[in-house]
Structures are given as C-alpha cells and as structure tokens.
Amino acid sequence: MSAFHEEIDVDRTPEDVWAFVIDPSHMPEWQLSAVSAEQLDEGPLGVGSRLRITRHVGSRDMPMTMEFTEYDPPHAWGMRGIDGPVRGNVHGRITPLDDGRRSHLTMDLDFEGHGIGKVLLPLVVRPQVRKELPRNEQLLKDKLEHTAA
Template identity: 80%
Template sequence: MSGFRESIDVDRTPDDVWAYLIDPSHLPEWQASAVSAEQLDPGPIQVGSRLRITRHVGRREIPMTMEYTEYDPPHAWGLQGVDGPVRGHVHGEITPLDEGRRSRVTMELDFEGKGMGKVLLPLLVRPQVRKELPLNERLLKDRLEHETA
C-alpha cells in the first residue's frame, strides 16, 4: 500500500492498544477529523464487519462506510471504504516492544477516488491527511498512556 505511513511507540501492551483501537466509540477521541463512528453489524467485529464513520472533510461532514478486510487481534487490522466519492484503504499493525510491555503502532492509508472524488483527493483529502495522520498518532499515544491507564 502506498500513500501515507506513520508509526509511533506507545507505553502500553499490544492487548491494551488493540482494545482501544478496535473500539469504534474511541475513534473521535484520537482521530481529528472523525465526528462519530458506529458499528453497523451486530456481534463482535470480524472480517466483513462494517463501520459508519462521519468525518470533517473541508467544511463538510461526510459519512462513509468502511468494511474490515483484515482482523488479527492484537496484531493487525485492515479497513476499506465501500461507498462515497473517496474510499480509504487502511492497514494497521501493532508490534510488541520490550517483551510486550510497549507497542509500536504503524498505520498505512491510501485512497481511491470515484467520480468527484478524483478531484477531491489531490485538492482536499491528501493535504488534510498529510497534516492529520501524525497528529492522530500523537493523540492516540496521549490517550493510551494518560487517559486509559
């Protein structure tokens, strides 16, 4: 996957990081553009489960549906956008550090534009993500190390 890639080390176990990351209700806490997130399917999250995420993009709030393409607790997850003009592709990994006492979180993002999304990607989406992804990882680190401890 090309596009954007960021990593950050967190002073929490991979299990702690996974539990926080995979819970959709936490998404607006650590992703600056996320307004809300909810699981659309009943039961535990698994490959094929869908999320509805509403994001600030420019001056608008845009809902989008994402589907899990990978789900390997507490190691890796993948999501793919299934609707809307801009469809994200996300791959995340949690790597244990210091014999599992700490974790490295790596996130890769790329996008596909459909229709008007082909215009929005270079003008609006990619510049916003370029600024936001490092901020999101710092927010994630702060939440995990200070607020959920």
C-alpha cells in the same frame, strides 16, 4: 507502498492498544476529522464487519462505510471504504516491544477517488490527511499513555 505511513511507540501493551484503536466509539477521541463512528452490524467485530464513519473533510461532514478486510487481534487490522466519493484503505499493525510491555504501532493509509472524489482527493483530502495523520498518532499515544489500563 501506501500514500501515508506513520509509526509510533506506545507505552502500553499490544492488547491495550488494540482494544482502544479497534473500538469505533474511541475514533473521534484520536482522529481529528472523525465526527462519529458506529458499528453497522450485530455481534463482535471481525472480517466483514462494517462501520459507518462520518468525517469532517474540507467544509463538509462526509459519511462513509468501511469494511474490515483483516482482523487479527491484537496484531493487525485492515479496512477498506466501500461507498462514498473518497474511499480509504487502512492497514494497521501492532508489534510488541520490551516483552509485551510496550507496543510499536504502524499505520498505512491510501485512498481511491470515485466521481467527485477524484477531484477532492488531491485538492482537499490528501492535504488534510498529510497534516492530520501525525497529529492523530500523537493524540492516540497521549490518550493511551495517560489513561489507566
């Protein structure tokens, strides 16, 4: 069981949801703590691809590298943090609804603390995520439902 679990229904196809969620350039549009995100390697995204994500955590901007551990368009993805004091583990799943006209999005998120991250995790990171994650999902839903296909 993950530390954080969120689910939403979105009035967009699984392919539309996938295209938006998986594109690193959109991350700052729907994740409040994301300052920037970029792919670090050449070619299409897939298992093993790495992203550099800078997040505003507490009063600091913290860069971190995430690696795709699962990549199954337009159904599921997984990522794990591979550096930094706080390393996230993310799993997302998109399930079609109404013959594929709508989508059910599930996201699970947990963290590992390394070094100072063991202190930051309970004091700063988890409380911030607890507040932010439901808002992120609402932002994502609003972006997807109010953007032309």
